[in-house]
Amino acid sequence: MIEYENDSVWMEFSIEGFQRIECPDNWSESLMDDPENYLVAADLSVSTTPAMAETEMNEIIPGFTVSFGSNWLGFTGDGKRINEIRTPVTYNCLDGSEELPWEIGPGEEARGLVVFEVPDLQGEVVYRPWYLDGGGWSWEFDVTQSSGA
Template identity: 30%
Template structure:
């Protein structure tokens, strides 16, 4: 993972000019590199979508080169079909509801490392892929948003520095099996997990 670069100073001194006429050294600002996802053991395993492939309960992080130094760590603890037991007549808009359970932890360095004081795992930041690799048009729907009667089961809308949370994200996917991917806004890649049985349709 890339680390943020604050300032790069280039000091230019005139060799032939008198000492009292030396001009102040110019300072060149370099845009901080955007942090990219890290892998569990330092070995990056990317798929064709450019995402890091993750297993259930495998830690992901962002902010620094290693998990230990990263200000945001999280893992998907389960991905299960969700039939909206509180609303049995509610049918998925896209095909199938799945409940993604996550554990997320941030520390006080999140603002310095990520340049923000809050992050979100909202369903709008997820993508879905069928088993044949075709991308789903969307994994969000009003029905998925309203599928849980007890909304305390859902992750909070935003997560700040020094917080630890657990909760669900409900996705409305097109197929019973495939992969789901998450990435933060502005990031070119993220993380991806398999769900369902590969032989299912």
């Protein structure tokens, strides 16, 4: 949940789960930073309130963008920081019907996948948006039993 100045809630989100995926027809896996890496998708559910329209944040960036790469960090199962988890393949792998929309406006609900490129099937992702001054959320994932798309 994200609150703003007057303690009004303007967004709630959750990760419903993680799954290992493969790109359809393997067309974009050539864009992976390392061919030994895996693609892991987080299933996000996002709901914004009409109060979002009244925030200074909405004036800076109309609509809420959860997919933006620099807001996400990744760690391997043994705690090592992953340099980049939102790589070119993660933006191009899925068709638009599966992805979380890029912009979610005030009073909207959306659900979709955000894809990460990771070296391990176990680890942690952190969502740390720039406007929270270092705050954020983290989720552990383990897709060792997931067979891919």
